Amino acid sequence: MATTAARPNQGLTIGDLAERTGLAVSAIRFYETYGIVKPVRNAGGHRRYGRADIRRLSFALVAQRLGFSLTEIAGHLAPFPDHKALTSADWAGISEGFRARIDARIGELERLRDKLDGCIGCGCLSLERCALLNPDDRAAEKGAGPRYVIDAD
Known part of the structure; x- marks a missing residue:
């Protein structure tokens, strides 16, 4: 209590x-x-x-x-201020700052979902053909090995 x-x-x-x-x-x-x-x-x-x-x-x-x-x-x-309640306008300003990041994340998740559906549907998981993991075999341009892990971009 x-x-x-x-x-x-x-x-x-x-x-x-x-x-x-x-x-x-x-x-x-x-x-x-x-x-x-x-x-x-x-x-x-x-x-x-x-x-x-x-x-x-x-x-x-x-x-x-x-x-x-x-x-x-x-x-x-x-x-x-540390010990003062934020106003509605304060919270709206904070929300505005988060909105763009949230919208971008929603877009990323939707694209991932849509590509993942196709990947699960075909079942290939091919690194040469897979649009999710390596579209158009772009990783080959960066060199041999696990480029997405090594380069992280």
Whole structure:
């Protein structure tokens, strides 16, 4: 049971925040190392979080599921004050920054899905003919061996 109501002016404990977000206490401390949340310390040296940190952590969880790194997520949150709730306009700005990357990823996944359907359908998995792994045998132009692994581009 959260004890948040007993301390409205002292902030949330790390346990309260864990309960509200579904994260383990250790995970919250990990997010702190990236600057996604920045607790203040009370007179006893204990971490205290603001209610806005619930939303910051929830945002980080969703953004991670979309493939964004914690460094990227922290970078998007960095311009905003640490202990203040972001406005709707702030969140819209962050969303706009993510939108192009998400749209590009959706396009990549759709192309992969479409090519993979054809590859599974024919079953050849030929490195000379496969449009997915090596369209038009382009890897031969880069030399012998596993060029896609060696060159990584």
